[in-house]
Amino acid sequence: MGFLERLDPELKEKWTFESEMPIQARMIPAMLDGRDVVAESPTGSGKTLAYVIPLLMLVDGGSNRTEALIMAPSQELCMQILEVLRNWTEGTDVTVTQLIGGANKQRQIEKLKKKPTIVVGTPGRIRELANDRKLKMHDIRHIVLDEGDQLLGRENRSDVRSLIDAASPDCRVSVVSATVTDEIRLVADRFMTDPLHIRVEAGEMPAQGKVVHSFVKVEERDKTDLIRRLSHQENVHALAFINNTDQLLMKESKLKFDDAPVAVLHSGMNKMERKRALDDFRDGKVRILIATDVAARGLDISGLSHVIHIDVPRTAEQYTHRSGRTGRAGADGEVLSLVSYPDEKTYRKLTRELTGKPLQKVWHKGALIEGSSKTAPAGGKAGKAKTGGRTNAKAGSKPQSKADGKPSAKSGGKTKGKTGGKRSGQ
Structure with a gap:
């Protein structure tokens, strides 16, 4: 049975994609079954929805507690994740808020007083708010590390580990990234319970x-x-x-x-x-x-x-x-x-x-x-290699993507290809 059969009715209605991506087919059931997960899948393969969908089924929007934490290394990625969450929580009782560095800390504290169900943030600001006891880590039952190879790198590892240790004893942890090294796997194994390791190869991706x-x-x-x-x-x-x-x-x-x-x-x-x-x-x-x-x-x-x-x-x-x-x-x-x-x-x-x-x-x-500076293309002699940009690259289609679903800019002019295309928000 595919994971789509396990979705809540409101989530099924929001699912408009023709098919699931490989990472979603493997990760969603694992998270719904209560497994810790370390997932490696190419960039643009639908990793965000692979953890957002099970999180929305596992949290209780009426609990008046912050139950899930998603950490990401950059403000931009946090904003993208937040937008996906808002699209999928619309019309539900699940609430979300963002906790990133560079934004007004007091305003974030006021939002935390309303007990959002899910918070998305950068590790530095999350640590600050947890240390100030504004973010109640003992209520957190689900933690996702997006771009986990960077969050578990030496620069952020200590902060991330302390936050996981402060979470609820039964907290489930998921790590996702486009690249997962042996070192990151070892680090993850130290604070995860019998994690399921998932790896999606580029060759498994549809419509490459x-x-x-x-x-x-x-x-x-x-x-x-x-x-x-x-x-x-x-x-x-x-x-x-x-x-x-x-x-x-x-x-x-x-x-x-x-x-x-x-x-x-x-x-x-x-x-x-x-x-x-x-x-x-x-x-x-x-x-x-x-x-x-x-x-x-x-x-x-x-x-x-x-x-x-x-x-x-x-x-x-x-x-x-x-x-x-x-x-x-x-x-x-x-x-x-x-x-x-x-x-x-x-x-x-x-x-x-x-x-x-x-x-x-x-x-x-x-x-x-x-060609090179030594070659002479048809119609004239090639000049010294410096720079340039004309290729036959083209883009288009309606992808599953993890960002905000806005159509991209189309470039004009006569070329061998096109840029542009609609995005679906995966």
Whole structure:
């Protein structure tokens, strides 16, 4: 019997998807059966609903207690989770609230006095409110760690462990992430009771799009100009990653001086600045959103034509998390890396396990084409490799996604593909 047969009538009515995703088919029954779960599933595979649906069936909205806690590493991811919860709790007695750093703490305390059924928050603010005895951890019977590999990493592990220890003795714990290392599994096993380990491979996902992995050899000093050129390509709707905030701020200053249609996202921005950057990107006012990994962790933005590694990732897990933002729910996409000479060895190592060899590209006559600075494409001689952005990536369809269900920006112009598409809110 599939999990859909076990859903409450009001949840069945809200289920409008043609079929369940693999992670949902495995995780929902396990949580409903009272199991602790460690779940690994690709980015964009429906993990949010995989834990939201069972939580809504396991909590009691009339209990006048806060019974469930969902933790996530970034404010943006918390906001996305909250929006999914609000969509699925509409018309029920289950209430939700958000507890994130950077927001008014006193206002959050006032909301906690109303005993929301489910709270969503970042570990630092959750710990503060628990230590102040404003969040009654002994009432918590369900804890979910979204992006669990980061929450159980060394930076957050102590806070997360203390919160779990302070919860109800019969508290069930679920950990979900796109990547779960052996270390994270061992850490999770220490505070979970006989956890069920679930792993969904990329090949199990329905309607997989084609994702091209490509790179451009470029001097470090030329990367900003490369991004500027890419930002003017009509078929580009890209999330670009950079390794540190200082470099991001420097590039932001230069790009905005040149009126490039880009926005940035980093941990130093306040809530309204972050929301404005995301809205401008989703609405198509800017073509490239440049972010650090911390700021973009868990972001679910539909219709991405590209993921751009401005800086080559430091680890394979980082490459996987970043790259998984494009090519979702049957849509095609491209992962483009800007590789300077010192990073060539690292890039080759990171892409060694890919199915196909990454394509080298070069900027030629206002677009990126396959080739190198030594090749001469038909119709003219290729110039020195710098940057560019024209590809055949396309996006579309009606995916299950974990974000807010807003349609993505469509890019215009004559291209080989399209960006855009509706989102379903999974």
